[in-house]
Amino acid sequence: MPGMNESLKPKMRPIRSFVLRQGRLTDAQERVLAERGASYFLDADAPWQSPWPQSTPLLLEIGFGNGAHLAHFAANHPDWGCIGAEVHRPGVGALLLQAEAAQLQNLRVLPADIVPWLRALPAAVFSLIVIQFPDPWPKKRHHKRRLIQVEFLQLLQRVLRPGGELQLATDWEPYAEHMLQTVESLPGWQNLAGAGNYAAAPENRIPTRFERRGQALGHRVFDLRFCTKPE
Numbered sequence: 215m216p217g218m219n220e221s222l223k224p225k226m227r228p229i230r231s232f233v234l235r236q237g238r239l240t241d242a243q244e245r246v247l248a249e250r251g252a253s254y255f256l257d258a259d260a261p262w263q264s265p266w267p268q269s270t271p272l273l274l275e276i277g278f279g280n281g282a283h284l285a286h287f288a289a290n291h292p293d294w295g296c297i298g299a300e301v302h303r304p305g306v307g308a309l310l311l312q313a314e315a316a317q318l319q320n321l322r323v324l325p326a327d328i329v330p331w332l333r334a335l336p337a338a339v340f341s342l343i344v345i346q347f348p349d350p351w352p353k354k355r356h357h358k359r360r361l362i363q364v365e366f367l368q369l370l371q372r373v374l375r376p377g378g379e380l381q382l383a384t385d386w387e388p389y390a391e392h393m394l395q396t397v398e399s400l401p402g403w404q405n406l407a408g409a410g411n412y413a414a415a416p417e418n419r420i421p422t423r424f425e426r427r428g429q430a431l432g433h434r435v436f437d438l439r440f441c442t443k444p445e
């Protein structure tokens with residue numbers, strides 16, 4: 215695969231982090247997907263080319279759900295290019311409705327599985343990667359479906375610019391512990407809160423649907439922030 219780090223190739227196994235529940239699209243989502251999809255969608259099969267000038271810092275949000283955080287970040291950081299990946303079509307429609315209402319120009323969407331796309335990307339593309347409340351897959355036999363695992367972190371490390379940041383949040387404590395241990399077991403990452411510590415919530419984080427769901431269940435929210443060590 216062009217641009218793929220040779221050392222990652224032999225270890226590549228499929229990561230199936232989601233089960234596609236299509237759900238129903240509202241009329242408004244149907245309309246916005248039909249009318250605005252062409253302006254906002256990235257072609258998952260096309261070679262990477264930033265839609266913005268080369269110096270523009272890029273955010274990647276993976277599994278943006280209904281897009282509340284991504285739309286908020288894009289509106290508040292007009293000098294950033296913001297890219298979101300989500301497989302759940304109603305969520306993509308919900309984001310496009312927000313993008314249309316706010317006339318966001320600095321947003322693009324990959325309406326597809328992030329994993330093959332990440333594998334095909336060149337290195338050092340993003341300044342910030344955000345993954346909020348990824349599916350915790352609580353049953354042990356499903357742990358292999360969790361996004362945060364060694365191979366996926368290696369993909370993220372490769373596409374982050376040196377010194378770039380990874381922000382994670384979860385309300386599932388065993389997953390938070392797994393995230394902390396797994397990232398810290400890998401060379402090349404630095405915990406911005408100090409080794410073994412959870413972080414304060416980053417300024418950009420606003421309550422998402424899944425955070426509210428966790429809070430209603432009485433769950434604590436865990437934030438984790440890492441940066442890639444400059445080479």
Ligand SMILES: C[S@@+](CC[C@H](N)C(=O)[O-])C[C@H]1O[C@@H](n2cnc3c(N)ncnc32)[C@H](O)[C@@H]1O
Nearest residue numbers: 231232277278279300301327328347422423424
């Ligand atoms: C539990 S939801 C959290 C959504 C949102 N971040 C929030 O906090 O409300 C996780 C989302 O990740 C998406 N997802 C999981 N694996 C993915 C993948 N490989 N590529 C793109 N999206 C993915 C799912 O479709 C789901 O919408």
